[in-house]
Amino acid sequence: MAEPGSNRTPETGAFFQRDRQWHPPAFTPGYKSSVLRSPQKALLSFDNTLSELTGPVFGHAMIGERDNDLIHNFAKPGESAIGERIIVHGRVLDERGVGVPGALLEFWQANAGGRYRHKKDGYLAPLDPNFGGCGRTLTGEDGAYAFRTVRPGPYPWPNGPNDWRPAHIHFSLFGHGFAQRLITQMYFEGDPLIWRCPIVGGIRDKAAVEALIAALDMQSTIPMDALAYKFDIVLRGRRSTLFENRPEGN
Amino acid sequence: MAQPLDRPKESPSQTAGPYVHIGLTPNFCGIGGVYENDLGSAMVNERTKGERIELRIRVLDGTGTPLKDALIEIWQADADGLYNSPAELRGTADPNFHGWGRCPTDMETGLCIFETIKPGRVPFRDGRLMAPHITLWIVARGINLGLHTRLYFSDEEKANAEDPILARIEHRVRVPTLIAEREGNAYVFDVHLQGEKETVFFDS
Numbered sequence: 001m002a003e004p005g006s007n008r009t010p011e012t013g014a015f016f017q018r019d020r021q022w023h024p025p026a027f028t029p030g031y032k033s034s035v036l037r038s039p040q041k042a043l044l045s046f047d048n049t050l051s052e053l054t055g056p057v058f059g060h061a062m063i064g065e066r067d068n069d070l071i072h073n074f075a076k077p078g079e080s081a082i083g084e085r086i087i088v089h090g091r092v093l094d095e096r097g098v099g100v101p102g103a104l105l106e107f108w109q110a111n112a113g114g115r116y117r118h119k120k121d122g123y124l125a126p127l128d129p130n131f132g133g134c135g136r137t138l139t140g141e142d143g144a145y146a147f148r149t150v151r152p153g154p155y156p157w158p159n160g161p162n163d164w165r166p167a168h169i170h171f172s173l174f175g176h177g178f179a180q181r182l183i184t185q186m187y188f189e190g191d192p193l194i195w196r197c198p199i200v201g202g203i204r205d206k207a208a209v210e211a212l213i214a215a216l217d218m219q220s221t222i223p224m225d226a227l228a229y230k231f232d233i234v235l236r237g238r239r240s241t242l243f244e245n246r247p248e249g250n
Numbered sequence: 251m252a253q254p255l256d257r258p259k260e261s262p263s264q265t266a267g268p269y270v271h272i273g274l275t276p277n278f279c280g281i282g283g284v285y286e287n288d289l290g291s292a293m294v295n296e297r298t299k300g301e302r303i304e305l306r307i308r309v310l311d312g313t314g315t316p317l318k319d320a321l322i323e324i325w326q327a328d329a330d331g332l333y334n335s336p337a338e339l340r341g342t343a344d345p346n347f348h349g350w351g352r353c354p355t356d357m358e359t360g361l362c363i364f365e366t367i368k369p370g371r372v373p374f375r376d377g378r379l380m381a382p383h384i385t386l387w388i389v390a391r392g393i394n395l396g397l398h399t400r401l402y403f404s405d406e407e408k409a410n411a412e413d414p415i416l417a418r419i420e421h422r423v424r425v426p427t428l429i430a431e432r433e434g435n436a437y438v439f440d441v442h443l444q445g446e447k448e449t450v451f452f453d454s
């Protein structure tokens with residue numbers, strides 16, 4: 001099925017193999033929840049079939065006007081969420097450096113005090129009556145996206161006796177194939193808690209951690225209103241089908 | 251030295267954490283009024299072609315305890331084996347079937363229930379038909395990178411026996427970890443993250 005209103009040729013090449021040394025491994029004992037939830041046997045490797053190459057499409061029709069504005073999308077009329085107002089923007093690219101258009105981004109976060117609107121979160125910081133903590137948007141033709149929110153607070157969590165999560169925003173991404181599906185987290189430049197976090201610490205390569213740290217972007221701020229952070233996200237790239245292996249003569 | 255390839259690397263994954271519901275199924279966790287519905291909560295309508303089935307899926311940790319904070323997404327072909335995706339070049343899938351569903355595990359029981367249809371057979375890379383199957387993607391607190399696997403159907407013995415992916419499983423005792431058992435119009439499927447019955451997870 002072609003995307004309605006799109007004249008892009010759908011790509012059908014297999015995705016590049018995932019670099020599992022770059023991602024955190026399943027078993028990261030510093031993050032205790034991983035101990036009993038990590039598969040221990042070898043994964044079954046195979047080149048993508050149609051089941052992994054294809055993926056659902058999400059249209060603009062489902063996105064509401066305020067879905068990308070966490071300052072207002074849960075607030076009472078005329079009110080807004082409390083906290084440091086920020087814009088988060090960037091591009092969704094694939095491993096070829098090409099923008100991924102029409103990608104669905106969903107994001108969620110704690111409020112400015114570090115408290116989630118969730119019945120399992122018992123942190124003593126108060127809920128903000130005007131902050132829900134979820135948002136979503138679709139990337140444009142060049143893979144660009146933006147949303148407005150408040151900077152989430154760091155929060156303590158039961159892991160070690162005194163572990164704190166750095167300020168972070170959770171991101172979920174849908175690219176064009178189900179095998180590109182990704183959930184990650186964005187951290188903020190300069191936060192000293194990043195390097196003490198057992199969840200971040202599951203990532204072995206310092207450059208990989210840095211790929212999750214958004215830079216303060218003074219060029220994209222709104223003076224007297226909001227600071228800005230730039231966060232690019234990279235999804236798996238796919239092979240070109242130009243020379244797809246097929247029996248000679250076809 | 252040679253020219254650099256200049257390829258950006260995939261963003262590293264991080265766990266979905268315990269509050270994944272806020273972002274992906276806000277209505278489920280009591281955050282109403284932001285989105286009309288949670289995405290992926292309804293897969294079929296009265297015009298969807300195919301046999302109606304129910305999937306009852308649980309995810310169990312290394313002690314056999316069901317996860318109550320996981321989230322499962324499924325992706326499948328329509329009744330004729332066509333995916334509702336731009337990368338599907340073999341034909342047009344059933345317009346009444348999106349093929350994608352999302353369900354958080356129940357906070358009390360750990361059960362995920364998908365109301366869907368039985369998918370048709372989809373060809374493997376070389377043209378052989380794969381057995382009917384549903385692709386699963388599982389995230390939760392404690393899972394650092396989303397887990398990919400498949401659900402096959404217990405009443406498709408012949409198709410399962412010739413499925414090229416199932417055929418690649420070296421230790422044949424592990425094949426049943428991918429096969430859901432039929433009970434009436436439902437299929438029951440336990441995903442074991444760890445231990446003797448660990449599900450076969452994919453790298454694809």
Ligand SMILES: [Fe+3]
Nearest residue numbers: 165168170267
């Ligand atoms: Fe968090």
